[in-house]
Amino acid sequence: MEVIKKYKQQLLFHLILNLTVAVFVTYASYYHIPVFSLKDFGFYFGHFLALQFSVFGFLYFLTINKYIFRICFPVLFVLFSGIAFWVYTQDIGISQGIIQVSLETRMDIALDLISLPFICYLFASVVAVYFILTYYNRQKTDPLKSPLLLLAIIGAASFSFVESYRYGTFNRRLPYNVLVSAREYFGQNNLALKSIDKNVKAETDSLNVIFILGESVRADHLQLNGYPRNTNPLLSKRKNILSFPNAYTPLTYTAISVPQILTNASLSDDYSKAKYSLIDVLNHAHIATNWIGNQTPEKSYEIFIDQSQYKKIVDPLHSELSFQKDYDEKLLPIFKECFRPYQNQFTTIHMMGSHWWYETRYPESFRKFRPVIRSKHVASNTAEEMINSYDNTIVYLDYFINEVIAFVEKQNSNTVLIYLADHGEILGEDNQWLHAQNSKASENPALLIWYSDGFEKKYGGIVANLKSRQNNKTDLDFFFNSIIYFYKIQGIPYDRKKVIF
Template sequence: MEVLKTYKSQLLFHLYLNIIFSIFITFASYYHIPLISFTDSGFYFVHFIALQFSIFGFLYFLSINKYVFKILFPILYLFISGIAYWVYFQDITISQSIIQVSLETKIDIVIDLISFPFVMYLILNITVIIFTLRLYNKLKNNSLKSPLTLLALLAIISHSLAENYRPGTFNRRLPYNIAVSLQEYLEKNTLILKPINNKINTQRDKLTVVFILGESVRANHLQINGYTKKTTPLLQQRKDIISFPNTYTPLTYTAISVPQILTDATLTDNYSQPKHSLIQVLNQANIKTNWIGNQTPEKSYEIFINQSSFHEILDPFHSDLSFQKEYDEKLLPVFKKNFNPRINQFTTIHMIGSHWWYETRYPEHFRVFKPVIKSKYIPSNTKEEMINSYDNTILYLDYFINETIKELEKQNSNTILIYLSDHGEILGEENLWLHAQQGKASENPAMLIWCSSKFKKEYPNIISNLKSHQNLKTNLDFFYHSILNLYQIEGVPYDKSKVIF
């Protein structure tokens, strides 16, 4: 009891400090999560408490030195709470791309974001800071001799243990994701590209390639591949779609799959040696390259976006973790505006696709398969609900690809469209879900090819070769080499044994 009396003021101060920190900052990361039951809420409440407990450790040691606390706490708290405002009210997800967009945005655009509610929120937090500093000045026995020191050490250790057990457990949420994202922004890309010193030529003229880079679409959930549910009714009606049901990649998440697809790296490459970038090779051959994306770029592949002659990222402040992400159809007007059938052109359209959380990936009128998921806590959903929601995203993909083809058909262009998902998705097999883990479903991404009438007339041998390859096992190694072959690139080597054209 004597110990409790001695350190009572310190205990109450840190209880207050963590309460205000959790309300104005930490809870922002949980505010938008859809939950439907007591079990769901209980699970995330425990996660929230564990996260705040780890934060307590850092706040505690920050408070030990009065000069450090009085200088750093107001700055850090106001900065982080200001970011939390946008997480609360706009469902912004903090990532290295968000850091980049924020730092590189013009000052006049930033000023336009300052609203009356935001100013009032800052004033409220300034008031909280003033009150906190007054309480801190009254604090007694605030030293490392306190029993709270051991508890604070355990709190910091809990962060390390959680991250070692499952990376991102805490670091994907406020306030840790700010520091992690800033670190990722400052890091150099580990992908080293080979310089191209010799002249690159193409033997094709006015050939346009539209590459739709999909997300988390497994081949066996496409009706066109024999799936029993009508997930691709529009593409099913077409007689000009060539599907490849046996594609394969062991790289089951975007950050490692996309760099492999867009370079001459193999599926088992460790990237210790420099690679050729497909975008860079095409640029050198005077082929116009475009990148139109609905995913906030990751460090591993942003270099390809920056290399593209034209690039635009839709809705950059909402990542795949956001619940307010724009639908992929918003990519189409940008594509239509930049498509030019009169030149050699390679356009990448990067979809958010079927990335979890499925219910924010398609408009309501595509909610055909029911019942659907209602909770982000996967155990609260039935397997039927999970699969129905996922299949609705495929139904929307069917619409998106068909709309893209319809636009291309208007152009009377020499065009080939390639849809390729970066990886598949696990849907309950061996009681596993989603991707970034090994499994037949996550290693079998969907792939479709459509060719314009003009293309088919000019290159009948390519159509014949595609049809002869469509049922073979096709490693994603094929892409780089096949595109160079398609454009008949000269001046840089590629492996003709991997070409499907």
Template structure:
């Protein structure tokens, strides 16, 4: 009877809180083994088209964040100053109304980095990696990550021409996990490369345990958490520590932008978080569980003066759409549009930088309603 109760408890709790037991001993040994030998649930399509572009000297920087919700950015009206540096930057646009239905990395990243849509009616047997298309158009592609690759999106990352995973032997559970500023040691903003380039930076961001993500010098809000046991912590402490990770993000992106300013390339920086984070709503915390608070990730776009002078209409259109609601489907199509790729079909209606953009309405239909 006791064993039956234990089995039932396992599945009830797992259904309520994704991976509540699977990441803990002794369950983690079994589930890690099963996960390792399980085939990836995504199949990549080979790009056979002779893709090309007339663009040159274009550098797109994609920063993939982690667990950052849009409404905790002071840029979006949050009543705490979490973006003291970015608020002073010119050429910066914040999109407050981005939607994803996926609340954990393993599901959200494959949709962000491929043509796989969040629309469940659009069923694809195979999907196309963003990097595979750009490679065919002679872009240089590189991935610099601070998260160990999961099988669900590993093959997508492998489609980059260059890959660097820092601190690969420490998971997000480790107190010794490298801070995200270490990513910039591997990033070069110089303009010595020829042609076009996409650089992707994958952050550990605001993933729990919050205090492990920042140095104490970034403790703008106090008191902070002092334990990994959620039940022993006050709501104020948890939100303070979470908001301190946003302050750290502000510093990280500002430092990156300052480096990009020295480049003579046509430079565009896109930051998008994979999902948001639940911060006490309906008694829930963290992510990887069903709640609307985790479905409105932060997104920012910064562009260089050189980019603006070359594409004034695109920039005007970008700014005019900052309050529109879009889904994370935008990224694949927008980057291909920015790169002006020819001989490859993509859905321009989902790209936010072109003039026939149509608001998806995802946010209104799925969160605000």
């Protein structure tokens, strides 16, 4: 009792400090999470408390030196509060791409975002800082001799422990995601690229390649590959479309799969040697390159976007962590504007696809299979609900690809469309879900190829080759090598054995 009495003021101060930080900053990361039951609420409330406990540890060490606390805390608190406002009101998931957009947006555009509610929120945070500092100045106990010091050490250490056990548990929540994303933005890209000889050239003429880069779509959930559900009601009726059911990659998350697809790296590459960027090669071969994306760029593949001659990211402020993310169909009008049917062109369309949380990836009209998931907490959904929602994203994908084809086939062009998912998705195998885990289910991505009548007329032999290789195991190494061969690019080495054309 004497100990509690002695440190009562300090205990109250840290309780108030952490409640203030929780309300103004930390809880914003949980505000939009869909929960369905008391069990869901309990899970995320426990997650929130664990996160705040780790924050408490760092806050405590910040209070040890009065000068550091008086200078750093007001600046950090107001900054994080300002960021949390947008997370609260717009469900913005903080990522490296968000940091980039924030720092590189023109000042006049940024000023348009300042509103009365935003100003009021910042004013409230400043008032909170004033009261926190006033209370702090009354503290007389030595933080280094307080029993709270041991709790602070445990709290701060819990961050490293939890992150080493499951990366992203805390790093994807405020306030940590701001620091992690800023580090990624200012950090160097580890992908070293080879310089390209100016004599590189393409010997094809008017060849249009549309590369739809999908997300988390597994091959065995396509009706085209024998899946019993009608997940491809439109594409299954089309001619000139081929599906490759045995595509393979061991790289089961976007950050490592996309750089492999768009370079001459092998599936087992350690990237100790510099690689050729496919986009850079195409540029040097005077092939027009476009990148239209609905994913907030990550550092690992941002270089390919930057190298593209035309680039457009839709809804850049909402990442895959947001529950208000625009649907992929927003990419369609942009594609139609930049498509040039009678020239050498390579267009990448990067979809959000079937990325978790599935219910934010398609409109209500595509909710064909029911019941669907209702909670962000995977364990609170049944296997039937998870698979139904996932399959609905495939039905929406079917619509999206069909829309692209329907537009292109009217152009009488020499065009090939390649749809390739960066990896598959785990749907309950071995009691696992989603991806970025060791599972054969996530190593079998969907691969589709459609060709125009004009292309078949000009390249009948290539079409025959494609048909003969449909059921072969197709490593994703094929992509770089096949595109180089396809455009007949001279001056760049490639592995002819990997070419599927």
